[in-house]
Amino acid sequence: MERENETLTNLTTNSLFALREARLDFQAPLLPQQIGIVNELTNGIAWVDGLPDVELEEMVSFIDGSLGIVFNIDERQIGVVLLTSSSAIKAGTEVRRTGRVADVPVGEGLLGRVINPLGIPLDSKGPLHFSQRLPLEREAPQIIDRDPVKVPLQTGIKVIDALIPIGRGQRQLILGDRQTGKTAIAIDTILNQRESGVICIYCAIGQRGASLAKLIGELSTHGASPYTILVIAEGGDEPGLRYIAPYAATSIGEYFMAKGRDVLIIYDDLTNHAQTYREISLLLRRPPGREAFPGDIFYIHSRLLERSTRLRTAKGGGSLTALPILQTEAQNISAYIPTNLISITDGQVYLSPSLFQKGILPAIDVGKSVSRIGGKAQLGAYRAVAGALKLAYSQFEELEMFSRFGTKLDEQTRKTLAHGQRIRECLKQPQYQPRSVEEQLLLLLALTSGQLDELPLNDIFSREQYILTLAPTLPQEICAAIQSGTPLSDAQRDSILELLAKRLSTQEG
Template sequence: MGSLKQIGTVEEVSEIVCLIRGLPHASMDEEVIFESGAKGMVLRLDEDYVYAVLLSRENTVIRGAEVICSGEALSVPVGDSLLGRVVNPLGEPVDGKSILSNTKNMPIERIAPSIFQRQPITKQLETGITLIDAMMPLGKGQRETIIGDPKSGKSNSVYTAVINLARMGIISVYVTIGKPQAKTKAFVEKLRKEGVLDKVVIVMGTASMSPTMNFVAPYAGMTIAEHFLYQGKDVLIIFDDLSQHAKYYRQMSLLLKRSPGREAYPGDVFFVHSRLLERAAVLNKDLGGGSITALPIIEIQERDLTGYVPTNVLSITDGHMLYDIGLFNQNVIPSIALELSVSRLGGKVQCPIIKKLGNAISQQLMYYRAAQAFAHFGTDLATETKQRIERGKRIIEFLKQEPYEAIKLTHQMVMLHGLNIGVFDTVRLDKVKELRKQISAFLQEDERWKAFTESLSDKKPDDVKDEFKTLFDILSEKFINACNIVEATKTEGEENQASGEMVAQKPNGRKEQKIEAAKLKEVRKKDEQAKKQQEKANKKGLFSKFKKNGYEGSPAVPAAGSIAIPDGYDEVIKDEKIRYIPKDQTAVEGKPVPEGFDLIKNESGSYLIRKEPTK
């Protein structure tokens, strides 16, 4: 071991922290090896002592044991052989497969590329998630925070992006920090089932590992990603999640007797994350032009963005996507709250068509939410407002995507164009998902339109107007018309009683459909008016006809309400007859029958009716 520089002695052991004397030339992040074979990392330097944290949770170090300073920073193996493997934060395989080969060790801490080694972010990273690609676009080399409450769908979006990018040949490094091992294994099995595991590296830090191992995990993952970066490749790295990472660092810092600050975090917690995320970049052409796109995940409680760690990470990154637990519970997936999310790059990385459509759909959603809030007051809405609400509902349905369901960016353009011009306004909501799959399959299988959609990224909106019109004529004939709403209604007026029922047949075009809907609306309006008039007449006790007992058209019959109601009775109408029901049966028993009335008795009690007129 020619690289060994110094030998010291353990003076004190406290959980995962060791106080060491005799290493005067030790440096921060340097690897130390204890007499028992355990490894540690230097994290604090004092005048007479060195503080090192153990990497293993099992503490086999005792007081008085010798410790060797390696003279090298903690490092992990990197290489192409890590693709398709699951490793721990030290780069050791934990998937039960063979040991790694053709690798070299690189330090977990590296200086971020300088401004002269970078180039502007100009290319879009296609996640396959329409809501993100169209309205919250990611650029290759960008850093975007994914933030939200627990169980709000953050990881599901990440999984979908990883699978979609792997199909496109883009490498992903997925780093877990303090996560359940079973959840990570389930994701690995999904990758294997989809046949894309060979494009992903999993760095697994679990809750059963020591705080030090979980603290090291994101730096190890970034070092592995940098290996592919300097090969000129595009890489996506996900840190799941940095809020948990900060908690592990806080635990270590308190054990190292560092002064606590806000929320008991040490003062350098900002630097811990900034030096990590600054390593994401787009290299210039001289260095290969590769990129690392970083997606740090932050977990919050009840949409509180004001916490110490969330505000730190938000200030470091180029934007954030807020996942709303309320939307998730409404089955709106991905549950991104657009009004509270932002991307500092936006349309700079998008092609002209998706940029224009994304802005238009965002505007439509804004109108929809405003109209929906107004509709809650129960007031009558204008026709235009109703149309916005109906279109907004269909936009929401089209933007919903199940976990692992990815849609090509060019297919997104076609569907977003249809939403923007209102082609899908009459589509049944429960048919939206099926229709979306049918359109995607058609665009993928039809040679003519497959070539057309693949060329959309290089064209401007005005260049494809005629082609879009022709395409949607075909799609309407094949799929859309079959998913349109067919209204059927049965009225209760006299016209319906004579004719049986009225059914609105499916119109051939949108104009005919509007005319038919207007007719149905008018019929319903007349029926409603007739009901109100009948109810009003009933309340006043008036009849236009008496069909029984010779009352029909007889002028001798006084109208209901013209004779004074006897004391202690209520006037009611039943079976087209006026009856006077005692308010209290016991109060009227034994009393004489009022003049002009007959007393009727039955099992349920007694009541009065007017005497029949003399014919």
């Protein structure tokens, strides 16, 4: 019994000694942490006391895991824009610093996925697999790291590829009143990249959920999902989430651009983005400026679109092409936001409501549309026909307006009008039917050579469909020359015209 007591005593002594040693060796991982308190909460904005060392655009977290971005830093409090709605956030809620800026996951695993600007999946394809995270706000590439825009981005839309060409690395604005087909142009451009190797990113800002569901279904039906990433911020989401959406989509695109890939990004639309920023700014009590927009509205869009470019070969040779969409009101392209974006971008495609109402689709007003890159970003085979085509179409539009007054017209004027009417008919194009380069050139050559001038207008569409079927019969050397970007020789052009004349005469016979 005494031995057992002695043993217990020794064990107790040894345990106490071990505990004493462990206590002396233990160092608690004490980390200083700044905690603030929510003073006020209004419409997606939280006013917070505390956090003296917080930085602008730093992310902060709330007690339930919700996130926000610091937008205002005043002497007494900070203004935090919420990224998620939460019933747990109220006056008195604790706020903690995260020590990092807002970022988004990037990588090959995003292809074919639908995500929100924070990288949270919105589809039913399981967790998101990504390579790394990149900040939403990043510096645009330096001028010395950029290459000239000279490689075409084929949209598959005849009137754009022929008359308003877009190059890889360009920023081309698409603007027009609501319901004029702006998003339709963007979708057709995505569909035309199926065989080009271009990665497409569609960024929806403040769109209705029903419209987005339809768009996602259309992309899936036409086989565009494998090379497309959709970044979605619906109209019902928090203003902060809508605001960061285009920056998140751009960071995703920059990941692929840095790896030498070509990327097309569509912002649909920056009108909603500007209105979201105005909403946030007014809630943060910033002074309104022109048309109630804050004074830095130009800066937020310029720093976004400046990130689209083509990198030189030493930097990977990738490109990021931007197609921002903008909604005008009553055809007013001289309003504040349209003029801002027109001055930032490298050209614009304007869609006219009057052309849309007449059934001229796509309703692109060639006179008000321009590409400041021009023929430098166009395949050489187009240049032989595009210049004459645009001049003839512009003359036709002026004469058509003049002829409405009932003035007597001479023979040459009537021929110009008839030719212009056929140009307009040939530039019409149904949605979801992008055309290949060979198909477009066959039609344009038939048009400019006058082979369709004697045809009744009602027969133009059927004749066009027949011409398009001739594209696979073109000689291989001509197709190779077209794709290489070199202008067609006179012999090649004559060979194509001879083929057209022969086949068209056979059809008429």
